[in-house]
Amino acid sequence: DFARKDVEVGESAPKELLLEKHADYIHAYEQKKDSYEYIMAEFLRMSGVYWCLTAMDLAKSLDRMNRADILQFIKESQTESGGFAASQGHDPHLLHTLCAVQILVMFDAVDEVSSDRIVEYVKARQNEDGSFGGDEWNEIDTRFSLCAVACLKLLNRLDAIDIPKATAYVLSCQNFDGGFGTRPGSESHSGQIYCCLGTLAILGELHRIDADRIGWWLCERQCASGGLNGRPEKLPDVCYSWWVLASLAIIGRLHWIDKVSMKRFILACQDDETGGFADRPGDMPDPFHTVFGLAGLSLLGEERLKPVNPVFCMPEDRLAPASIRVQLLN
Ligand SMILES: COc1ccc(S(=O)(=O)N2Cc3cc(-c4ccc(C=O)o4)ccc3N(Cc3cncn3C)C[C@H]2Cc2ccc(O)cc2)cc1
Numbered sequence: 001d002f003a004r005k006d007v008e009v010g011e012s013a014p015k016e017l018l019l020e021k022h023a024d025y026i027h028a029y030e031q032k033k034d035s036y037e038y039i040m041a042e043f044l045r046m047s048g049v050y051w052c053l054t055a056m057d058l059a060k061s062l063d064r065m066n067r068a069d070i071l072q073f074i075k076e077s078q079t080e081s082g083g084f085a086a087s088q089g090h091d092p093h094l095l096h097t098l099c100a101v102q103i104l105v106m107f108d109a110v111d112e113v114s115s116d117r118i119v120e121y122v123k124a125r126q127n128e129d130g131s132f133g134g135d136e137w138n139e140i141d142t143r144f145s146l147c148a149v150a151c152l153k154l155l156n157r158l159d160a161i162d163i164p165k166a167t168a169y170v171l172s173c174q175n176f177d178g179g180f181g182t183r184p185g186s187e188s189h190s191g192q193i194y195c196c197l198g199t200l201a202i203l204g205e206l207h208r209i210d211a212d213r214i215g216w217w218l219c220e221r222q223c224a225s226g227g228l229n230g231r232p233e234k235l236p237d238v239c240y241s242w243w244v245l246a247s248l249a250i251i252g253r254l255h256w257i258d259k260v261s262m263k264r265f266i267l268a269c270q271d272d273e274t275g276g277f278a279d280r281p282g283d284m285p286d287p288f289h290t291v292f293g294l295a296g297l298s299l300l301g302e303e304r305l306k307p308v309n310p311v312f313c314m315p316e317d318r319l320a321p322a323s324i325r326v327q328l329l330n
């Protein structure tokens with residue numbers, strides 16, 4: 001079968017940022033509590049709230065969200081273990097624990113929960129070899145190394161884990177092509193590279209990697225359409241654009257990408273009817289691709305958006321007060 005290698009950015013695709021439409025789209029998404037999407041999203045509600053809030057904050061519209069309701073939801077989602085679940089009654093997981101802490105930092109409300117119990121939950125996820133399991137079932141993935149160290153960095157508690165072992169484990173996942181995978185020996189993937197570089201940036205260990213080799217592999221992700229894919233021969237996608245752009249920013253190689261065609265691809269993924277971004281031009285928008293479309297445009301210098309931190313995917317001005325700084329290569 002003829003596998004599509006790229007997408008066409010049609011002449012009729014949006015060419016400028018429809019910022020008000022995106023703020024309205026996100027605001028409406030959180031409001032319709034009875035919709036199918038809202039009920040289905042119960043299994044990822046905490047992450048969904050983080051994606052919606054970060055999109056709104058980047059768009060300088062965080063004040064349109066209901067702070068009190070969201071903080072109430074966060075408190076109800078913390079479990080006995082100290083970790084956070086996707087929503088009340090579900091099991092805790094590192095993915096949702098990081099999202100909860102990111103939301104608390106954006107709302108400057110970290111002291112409204114017990115951060116000691118959060119630290120205990122994250123600490124308990126580290127294995128003997130330095131890797132992290134996502135939850136008590138211990139599925140190991142370099143994504144969870146980033147979740148753990150990002151969470152602890154935001155709480156200023158990196159002292160709680162074995163940093164040399166965490167570093168050694170991430171480096172053991174580097175491949176001959178310069179990329180990183182899920183576990184040692186796994187295939188290189190843009191998302192995993194982002195997680196591993198983010199982890200090393202937070203731990204101050206970026207000098208251990210070969211920036212040119214990884215930079216080259218990342219730039220190879222750019223397709224004729226300007227979009228970036230996650231692996232060779234895959235279709236471009238706006239969320240992979242974020243993983244690649246953020247990774248290039250972390251290693252100081254963002255200027256290696258063709259920014260003009262990249263920006264044109266991201267803008268083409270906007271839905272000019274409903275607002276929001278889809279994974280690629282013409283598909284259905286969702287909050288997940290909306291936040292990564294906006295974050296990618298922010299990294300490309302869109303001045304109507306707040307500057308975004310490439311490691312935390314949060315507005316820089318939310319990290320400054322807590323003096324949270326991470327190493328970046330230049
Ligand atoms: C619609 O199908 C999915 C598939 C996977 C997931 S996921 O939670 O495992 N996840 C994040 C993700 C979310 C959405 C989405 C739709 C509506 C909302 C409401 O906020 O969010 C959509 C896709 C998606 N994926 C799947 C994906 C995106 N681009 C290509 N694919 C295959 C990513 C997936 C894994 C993930 C990535 C980052 C992250 O921080 C958390 C999870 C969610 C819905």
Ligand SMILES: [Zn+2]
Nearest residue numbers: 237239240279
């Ligand atoms: Zn995607």
